[in-house]
Amino acid sequence: MSLLQDVQNTGAADFGRPLxxxxxxxxxxxxxxxxxxxxxxxxxxxxxxxxxGKVEKGETPSQALVREITEELSLTLAENNLIPAxxxxxxxxxxxxxxxxxxxxxxxxxxxxxxxWILPEHFKDFPMPEADILLCxxxxxxxxVGSSE
Amino acid sequence: MSLLQDVQNTGAADFGRPLxxxxxxxxxxxxxxxxxxxxxxxxxxxxxxxxxGKVEKGETPSQALVREITEELSLTLAENNLIPAxxxxxxxxxxxxxxxxxxxxxxxxxxxxxxxWILPEHFKDFPMPEADILLCxxxxxxxxVGSSE
Numbered sequence: 001m002s003l004l005q006d007v008q009n010t011g012a013a014d015f016g017r018p019l020x021x022x023x024x025x026x027x028x029x030x031x032x033x034x035x036x037x038x039x040x041x042x043x044x045x046x047x048x049x050x051x052x053g054k055v056e057k058g059e060t061p062s063q064a065l066v067r068e069i070t071e072e073l074s075l076t077l078a079e080n081n082l083i084p085a086x087x088x089x090x091x092x093x094x095x096x097x098x099x100x101x102x103x104x105x106x107x108x109x110x111x112x113x114x115x116x117w118i119l120p121e122h123f124k125d126f127p128m129p130e131a132d133i134l135l136c137x138x139x140x141x142x143x144x145v146g147s148s149e
Numbered sequence: 150m151s152l153l154q155d156v157q158n159t160g161a162a163d164f165g166r167p168l169x170x171x172x173x174x175x176x177x178x179x180x181x182x183x184x185x186x187x188x189x190x191x192x193x194x195x196x197x198x199x200x201x202g203k204v205e206k207g208e209t210p211s212q213a214l215v216r217e218i219t220e221e222l223s224l225t226l227a228e229n230n231l232i233p234a235x236x237x238x239x240x241x242x243x244x245x246x247x248x249x250x251x252x253x254x255x256x257x258x259x260x261x262x263x264x265x266w267i268l269p270e271h272f273k274d275f276p277m278p279e280a281d282i283l284l285c286x287x288x289x290x291x292x293x294v295g296s297s298e
Contacts, residue, residue, distance in 0.1 A: 084235055084287055085287075087245055089245075096243075134233075138234075
């Protein structure tokens with residue numbers, strides 16, 4: 001078990017401490033990437049983001065991502081198909097981004113959240129939370145200009 | 150202050166929990182990258198690695214890297230010149246890798262550790278710790294085949 005993960009489950013975020021999260025760029029064969037819209041009633045509602053979530057007690061980052069993607073989207077991922085891509089730090093979170101091009105199943109959002117397959121060149125048209133924007137800049141836009149952390 | 154960072158200073162590593170570390174690929178104008186050799190008497194002595202170290206209490210990851218590089222190599226970095234590049238997870242550590250192409254000063258290893266400027270295509274000739282190898286595979290070799298975590 002990781003203490004880094006353990007602190008996520010002890011209300012660490014409530015004290016303004018960074019949250020340790022994992023996220024996924026899931027690539028379809030046509031190069032489009034799956035974005036998910038945060039549902040009404042949640043923090044940052046209406047924003048589009050890479051799916052993923054918090055690393056829970058006793059999980060490695062890739063285990064957490066496999067679980068989150070099954071829970072959110074009903075997809076089955078193999079840990080070995082998760083490729084570390086980049087990371088972003090804001091004052092609130094440390095976010096690890098993985099790439100994945102192979103998976104099993106069909107996207108079925110379990111919270112009825114809106115999803116969309118988007119070409120990276122069109123990410124700019126979608127409002128995103130800060131960490132996701134930083135990741136887009138680093139990985140796709142090539143216009144990263146320093147962290148906000 | 151980050152609890153993620155705080156746990157680094159409470160002996161977390163002693164209990165087999167992952168350590169949260171930052172590392173640097175410092176690029177010279179000719180494309181060579183600085184590698185540092187771990188001194189005798191240290192864990193993994195003789196191995197070559199990207200310079201960096203643990204995130205200490207009260208630091209963000211980029212603040213930690215600026216401090217470590219000054220302490221180890223007498224170089225001055227600006228946080229805004231640190232570009233998140235990738236990350237690696239092993240069972241022992243979570244390592245964030247930053248790129249940097251602009252810095253001030255001349256490399257003066259403060260622990261008399263051996264250093265060398267190496268073209269990425271030659272990284273394979275240098276024995277490295279597991280996390281550094283994973284980063285090389287992801288960032289430069291393009292032969293990443295799944296994590297060992």
